[in-house]
Amino acid sequence: MSEKKEVSVLLAGGFGHAVWVFDEWMRDDAPVRLVGAVQTLPDEKLDGFLAHPWAQKFTPSIYQELEEALAVEKPDLVVVSTRPDLNPDLIEKSLRAGCHVISEKPLAVDEAGLRRLHAAVQETGRYILPMLGMHEVPAFAEARELVEQGVIGEPVLLNARKSYQWGTRADWFKQRETYGGIWGWVGIHSFNHAAHIIGRNAVKVLAAQEQNCFHPEYGPGCSDCLSGLFLLEGGVQMTVSIDLLRPDGQKAWGDDWVRIVGSEGSLEANPELGTIRLIRKGHDEEVRNVTAVAPSFYTAFLDTVENNADFSQLTALGFQLTDSVLIAELASIKGFRDLDVNPRRWELS
Amino acid sequence: MSEKKEVSVLLAGGFGHAVWVFDEWMRDDAPVRLVGAVQTLPDEKLDGFLAHPWAQKFTPSIYQELEEALAVEKPDLVVVSTRPDLNPDLIEKSLRAGCHVISEKPLAVDEAGLRRLHAAVQETGRYILPMLGMHEVPAFAEARELVEQGVIGEPVLLNARKSYQWGTRADWFKQRETYGGIWGWVGIHSFNHAAHIIGRNAVKVLAAQEQNCFHPEYGPGCSDCLSGLFLLEGGVQMTVSIDLLRPDGQKAWGDDWVRIVGSEGSLEANPELGTIRLIRKGHDEEVRNVTAVAPSFYTAFLDTVENNADFSQLTALGFQLTDSVLIAELASIKGFRDLDVNPRRWELS
Numbered sequence: 117m118s119e120k121k122e123v124s125v126l127l128a129g130g131f132g133h134a135v136w137v138f139d140e141w142m143r144d145d146a147p148v149r150l151v152g153a154v155q156t157l158p159d160e161k162l163d164g165f166l167a168h169p170w171a172q173k174f175t176p177s178i179y180q181e182l183e184e185a186l187a188v189e190k191p192d193l194v195v196v197s198t199r200p201d202l203n204p205d206l207i208e209k210s211l212r213a214g215c216h217v218i219s220e221k222p223l224a225v226d227e228a229g230l231r232r233l234h235a236a237v238q239e240t241g242r243y244i245l246p247m248l249g250m251h252e253v254p255a256f257a258e259a260r261e262l263v264e265q266g267v268i269g270e271p272v273l274l275n276a277r278k279s280y281q282w283g284t285r286a287d288w289f290k291q292r293e294t295y296g297g298i299w300g301w302v303g304i305h306s307f308n309h310a311a312h313i314i315g316r317n318a319v320k321v322l323a324a325q326e327q328n329c330f331h332p333e334y335g336p337g338c339s340d341c342l343s344g345l346f347l348l349e350g351g352v353q354m355t356v357s358i359d360l361l362r363p364d365g366q367k368a369w370g371d372d373w374v375r376i377v378g379s380e381g382s383l384e385a386n387p388e389l390g391t392i393r394l395i396r397k398g399h400d401e402e403v404r405n406v407t408a409v410a411p412s413f414y415t416a417f418l419d420t421v422e423n424n425a426d427f428s429q430l431t432a433l434g435f436q437l438t439d440s441v442l443i444a445e446l447a448s449i450k451g452f453r454d455l456d457v458n459p460r461r462w463e464l465s
Numbered sequence: 466m467s468e469k470k471e472v473s474v475l476l477a478g479g480f481g482h483a484v485w486v487f488d489e490w491m492r493d494d495a496p497v498r499l500v501g502a503v504q505t506l507p508d509e510k511l512d513g514f515l516a517h518p519w520a521q522k523f524t525p526s527i528y529q530e531l532e533e534a535l536a537v538e539k540p541d542l543v544v545v546s547t548r549p550d551l552n553p554d555l556i557e558k559s560l561r562a563g564c565h566v567i568s569e570k571p572l573a574v575d576e577a578g579l580r581r582l583h584a585a586v587q588e589t590g591r592y593i594l595p596m597l598g599m600h601e602v603p604a605f606a607e608a609r610e611l612v613e614q615g616v617i618g619e620p621v622l623l624n625a626r627k628s629y630q631w632g633t634r635a636d637w638f639k640q641r642e643t644y645g646g647i648w649g650w651v652g653i654h655s656f657n658h659a660a661h662i663i664g665r666n667a668v669k670v671l672a673a674q675e676q677n678c679f680h681p682e683y684g685p686g687c688s689d690c691l692s693g694l695f696l697l698e699g700g701v702q703m704t705v706s707i708d709l710l711r712p713d714g715q716k717a718w719g720d721d722w723v724r725i726v727g728s729e730g731s732l733e734a735n736p737e738l739g740t741i742r743l744i745r746k747g748h749d750e751e752v753r754n755v756t757a758v759a760p761s762f763y764t765a766f767l768d769t770v771e772n773n774a775d776f777s778q779l780t781a782l783g784f785q786l787t788d789s790v791l792i793a794e795l796a797s798i799k800g801f802r803d804l805d806v807n808p809r810r811w812e813l814s
Contacts, residue, residue, distance in 0.1 A: 354692075357724075359621075
């Protein structure tokens with residue numbers, strides 16, 4: 117990208133993973149500057165995000181209304197990182213103001229919100245990069261490389277898990293409709309494993325279930341234990357296990373893991389242990405330390421501004437992943453079974 | 466048990482895991498002798514089993530008919546290890562001849578066969594010990610101990626996998642009705658993990674799926690990739706992943722694994738690596754080498770003969786596990802969903 121102009125960024129929201137974006141921009145010394153920050157809820161604190169070393173380099177103006185910030189600052193890019201039910205409105209306004217958007221997932225908490233965003237992207241030609249937080253993980257980058265190299269042959273089975281600490285949760289996790297439930301908030305990563313590492317989206321939710329086992333104060337709105345069974349494109353089977361029962365106080369927040377079985381072998385990628393366990397035809401089994409370096413993700417997205425880079429595929433992925441978890445949530449909560457998912461409907465022409 | 470009398474054993478069949486039984490009896494120098502062996506199919510070879518060092522110590526008579534062998538040898542115990550569809554007939558005849566039985570799993574390939582055996586056990590007061598092949602695995606024994614000690618608190622989630630080599634398979638694996646399908650043949654171990662390690666049986670099959678991906682010569686009768694979603698007693702969720710895609714030629718035949726998440730932490734038991742990964746509240750995560758020694762299983766069963774030991778619980782477990790996989794098979798093949806399983810119906814009064 118051109119070094120001549122800095123990309124101007126507006127931050128909308130004070131919750132979520134915007135710091136991942138800031139981390140990467142700081143690491144890459146990216147030509148980008150923070151021009152403003154918007155409170156998206158009356159009592160929302162922006163202090164956490166603005167205390168980040170990257171944000172500290174700037175003196176952003178603070179706004180209470182996105183429209184005003186967009187009109188005054190005319191940013192190139194908006195980072196939306198807040199309670200997920202607010203995403204569709206914030207994202208659509210940003211797109212229609214001519215901005216590209218990096219947004220917390222899920223992009224919407226219902227299908228109507230997702231369709232609204234899909235239409236807005238098609239009408240504006242602007243892109244949405246979802247904060248997936250997996251593309252930057254070296255163990256998953258290495259798994260993806262191994263699969264691409266054909267080391268385990270044709271993948272047919274994927275086991276994914278997310279295990280997080282419960283930690284301190286905002287009160288609104290008690291209301292499923294404000295954040296989309298744990299399938300949307302956490303389960304989305306499992307579908308992203310599948311899409312990112314083996315290039316397959318979900319086509320069927322066979323079944324899903326969830327319970328709040330040990331956090332009754334968060335009621336049925338926030339489950340701490342979930343599991344599901346899925347079918348991906350190309351007949352790949354997927355099991356998903358999610359828990360928010362990792363003991364608080366562990367060094368790493370999460371304990372992700374993915375296992376992929378193919379025609380020529382299998383691999384298990386464990387980011388926290390920093391290992392790939394690889395079982396290949398004709399080789400002794402090995403547990404290797406991860407050496408891959410994940411490519412830039414949020415820095416690469418700046419190219420949309422400078423060089424009209426095409427991010428239609430990752431934008432569609434955000435829709436596809438959100439759609440998958442909304443349907444998983446239906447299976448999990450309503451007990452619906454064998455629900456079809458159509459990843460093609462979100463493709464961008 | 467008394468050292469005075471040897472338990473006399475009749476072997477019925479030439480296929481399966483009878484060698485596990487022989488291994489343990491030899492290791493324990495158990496007071497037991499092989500008096501006869503029965504061909505259960507016209508072309509069945511017994512050579513493999515009879516070449517085992519334990520069997521080599523004896524000169525068993527060879528029979529073509531179980532009835533004749535039972536009448537002539539009057540054994541105390543029969544080891545049934547053959548094509549699973551033959552199990553109900555062989556087991557029932559043995560029970561009614563007054564013998565206790567150690568049998569290959571699944572105990573039956575349909576519900577009628579299972580009910581027949583349940584009635585025979587109740588009427589004869591004899592027991593059936595299923596060859597589960599998991600109770601003897603040190604990593605699972607250690608996992609069970611840790612759970613019993615409350616190290617991970619109250620279990621609420623279990624992820625189980627079986628990964629086997631395809632190897633050389635008898636032709637009858639092409640016909641599901643002869644062996645009960647891969648849920649019955651392999652999937653049963655996952656339900657046994659749950660029963661053995663955390664003491665929970667299945668109460669619901671939410672969904673299951675299976676495919677033959679890379680072994681078309683075995684048609685749809687033998688799948689090489691399966692997955693399922695279950696609910697166990699006490700609201701415990703379970704995911705199961707099964708594949709017969711472990712590359713042929715690996716040192717170990719199988720690559721089992723189980724992960725259990727509880728209120729106070731989680732553990733992963735990996736028999737092949739010989740490790741338990743343990744994550745506990747207030748402790749650093751650790752990967753420890755397994756040190757547990759599994760208790761005797763088949764040797765302990767000899768006590769039924771000498772001391773009328775009560776094996777009703779393990780006998781009921783064989784029924785419960787078989788019932789669970791027969792129902793999983795229905796979900797997998799017929800597409801049925803949310804099938805109830807009632808472990809209580811197999812309890813022995």
